[in-house]
Amino acid sequence: MVKVREDHPIADDGNVDIRAWVQRLPGNESRGDETRDELHRACQASSAADLSATQVAHGWGASTSSFRIGLEMAEILADLQLDQDTLVAAILYRAVREEKLSLSEVQKSFGETVAKLIKGVLRMAAISYQRGEEDERVFGRQSDEQAENIRKMLVAMVDDVRVALIKLAERTCAIRAVKTATAARRRQVAREVADVYAPLAHRLGIGHIKWELEDLSFRYLEPIDYKRIASLLDERRLAREEYINTVLQQLRHELVVADIQGEVTGRAKHIYSIWRKMQRKGISFSQVYDIRAVRILVPTVRDCYTALGIVHSLWRNIPHEFDDYVASPKENGYRSLHTAVIGPENKVLEIQIRTFAMHEEAELGVCAHWRYKGTDREASENSYEQKIAWLRQVLEWHDELGGDSQHFKEDLRTVDQDRIYVFTPEGHVVDLPKTATPLDFAYRIHTDIGHRCRGAKVNNRIVPLNYHLNTADQVEILTGKREAPSRDWLSPALGYVNTARARAKVQHWFKLQARDQNIAEGQALLDREFKRLALLDLDFEALAKKLNMNSLDDLYAAVGASDIGVGQVLSAAQRLLDAANPKEPVIPFKAKSARTKKGSDVFIEGVGNLLTQIASCCNPVPGDAITGYITVGRGVSIHRQDCSNILQLQADEPERIIKVSWGETPQSSYSVDLIIEAYDRTGLLRDVTAMLDSEHINISALQTLSDKRKNTVDMLLTAEIRSINELSRILTRLNQLPNIASARRKH
Structure with a gap:
């Protein structure tokens, strides 16, 4: 359990005695003078910013300063033996968030690492900003999927495990502080903590923070149940912990007598955990046997059963409350002996017995504690579980290294994410593939929204429909009155849709249109494409047969309905021309060896x-x-x-x-003359050459002719092209540039 905040030491002038606070900070004896000086300097900066700026409460209460909050956050993180940079970032975070101190000032005074940590925590704070008054709509009344998406989004945003730990410390301070706030504010903070941050602490294996977050949020969300269970316990937590300590001493003595080099630990079960077990199993308080729990770790399997015999010889076991997961492990590989007994003072005790190896397997292996005990569904995205495993591993490595900050920094690394998590305008979280666009988002929300999509805003800024979304973006779709998808959306070169769902929905819409309309649309599309590629002598009837179509109209209808893409037709045309003219390249290019x-x-x-x-x-x-x-x-x-x-x-x-x-011998390329007609503007030539460079197209010749009277410009450029499909893609992208009237191949 995170220890209860102690009053900060006060100097003679009535302010916090910073030097005394630094000396009292947990783990101080292992810190050097340089680290103490850095912490002292951070405290001074936060205190000065607090005094010089207008107090912005942000729901903490007018008497709570960002400086005091920073000290409390640092105390929580010092208990976790975090490094100097993390403690400094915690001290300064609230001052930066409340705009009393700028990130640039932090970076200049305390270094890039501290500034990066604070920036990461600010990104995680987007959760609170986005929800606002929509809190109850996103959490609690919706399905658990929303809360799970929120947690995944937070993990996707964290590249450094210390960012998550600072945020957990900040939310711990927040849930402690709201006891004097309004009932609505208490529920808002408690709902966020219960649905997002307590499960995140659970998955990271930080049990003492998890227990406090769960108990405090439960107290505000279900006050009647909280008080009822608290009264049923009929003893304060401190008394329960003293009881556990008495049991531990007795068990340790018995293990020594039996010559077993074991380790015995225990804790008093917290109130939320008791309530959750009663709800999950539909049992009464009297049937909860693990209110007081003890764990015994021993070297060998033989010692497990010896320890079990000791326990049962000391206290009477409760019938039907013994499970042997050593002889018959759980499906996920978890192994342990579980028993419940009537302990001293006739109080029920749950006891788990396992070897050190079993314990390590349960904590770090495929049956890690958060996976076998947690109620979360199995995640479908392996990368999310991989990153959670990484976060837990770094914490374990840091603990094994005894808090060595240098090694800790070396262990920090990013696991690639294949999903992004974005907000709807109402604050809901939607998960999408990493390359998703606003159109993919629109079709993910509803097919009708996708069909009527005319534009998009990301973070209140208009963006193109092929803009790549990022985690924590807020996306708003601008819609028209009627359904009118564009066939350009299906062009891979333009990148409008990148999910199978969106592509299938667009294709299905075109299939439902009248055949005559599809024939007309398909013919116009192919005529325009072949004209700009200068393929005017192509045998279209032969092309239709090449594509296994009964007639040219069938080909046009298939293209119009998006059953066949233009790229497929171009590939077939290239094969047809190659077969007809085996000694000449397609659309006779001049080959470059x-x-x-x-x-x-x-x-x-x-x-x-x-x-x-x-x-x-x-x-x-x-x-x-x-x-x-x-x-x-x-x-x-x-x-x-x-x-x-x-x-x-x-x-x-x-x-x-x-x-x-x-590299290997590069693919043969062909010189193609392209004509670009455009309205002149500053940067036009730069944009054309930059686009071609992004496609790795070499330009061997370039001529421009400007007409100042008409404000137009004609460009003739010779480019090295490797295939007809590449030529089509290049012309499509050129036509998308601002002020380009037309881009085509020279006849």
Whole structure:
């Protein structure tokens, strides 16, 4: 259990005695003078910010300062033996959140790591900001899926386990402080803590924080049940813990007598846990046998049964309350002996007995404590469970290393997430694949919203429909009165929809349209595509047969209904033309041969056929970052990028340095002339070349002709294209650029 806050030491001037507080902080004896000075400096900065800024209560109560909150958070984290950066971030966090101190000031004074930790906690605070008054709509009355999505979103946002721990400390302070707030405010904070942060502490294995969060939130959410169970216990927690300590001493003595090198621990069951067990099993208070629980850890399986015999010889066991999960493990691999007995003073005791190896397996293996005991459903996303496991592992490693902050920092690493979690305008959380767009979000909410989608806002800012969403974004879909999906949404090159659900919904809508309309739409779509690709002599009847269509109208109808994509039709056209003209490339391009050294894995970008040789001064091997130097008469010399010779040559003769890459012989490309007609504007040429560069398209020639009177510009550029589908994608993307009237292949 997190210890109850003690009053902060007060100096003669009536303010907190910072130096005395730092000396009293848990774990102080292991800290050096430099760490103490840093904590002292952080306290001074927080205190000064608190005094100089207007007090912003944020529901804590007008008498509670961000400085005092920071001290309390640091005390909680010091009990967990967190490092200096974490404690400093905790001290300063509320001052930054209440805008009494800026992140830039924190970074300048306390370093990038502290600023990054505070920024991470601020991102997690988006949960509270987004819900606002919609709290009851998101939590409690909805299904458990919403709360689970919230927890997943929080985990997805955390790249450093210390961020989650600071947030847990902050919410612990919050739930403690609301006892003087209004009933509505107490319920709001308690609901958030119960649904999000207590389960998060549970999954991270931080039991003492979990118990306090559960008990306090239960007290405000179910005050009648809380008081009833508290009265039934008929003793204060301190008395219960004293009872457990008496039992532990007796068991330890008996183990020593039996020559067993065991470890005995115990705790008094907290109020929320008792209530939850009564609700889950439909039993009365008198049937809850594990109000007082003891765990015995021993070296061997033989010792487990010996310890069980000792327990049953000391106290009478309760019938039907013995489970042997050692001989018959649970399906998840959990192993332990469970028994319930009538202990001293005729009070019921639950006792678990297992080996040290079994305990480690239960805590860290596939049957970790939070998984076998928790009521959460099995998550479908492996990456989420993987990240939870990572967070728990880092905590365990930190504990094993005795709080060594240097090793702790090295253990911090990010597990890639394949899901994102975004808010609806009402505060609900929706999970989507990592590459999801606003259109994917719209179809995830409802098919009708997707069909009527005309635009989107992300965090109150208009964004394109192919914008990639990020975790914690708030998404609002702008809709029209009638359903009118666009066929452009199905183009992979444009990236409007990236989920199978959204794509299937769009395709289904087009299938339902009248056949005549689909024929007309499909014909117009193919005519426009073939015209801009300059494929005017194509045998369309043969193309339809190539695609196993009975007639050209069937092909048009299939394209119009989105049963066949334009890309599939282009691929079939390319195969058809290749078969008709085996000696000529499709749409007769001029082939450019791949440039590579014979017998080498190096190919040269941007130059003609040049010999290459590996520099003997650094002898780069595949995988090294490399750079080329054009020699006199000996081709291109390939150096490692960190080679001292190439670094000197870059300074002396930069014009001879060229870009080179490791790789197989690149695919043959073809020179294609493209015509772009546009309305002139600043940055137009830059946008065109930047787009082509993003597609790794090499431009070998470029001409522009401007008409100042009409404010138009015509561009003729020669690009190296590898396939007809790539040409189609490039033309589609060019046509999407602002001010581009048309982009097509030159006839």
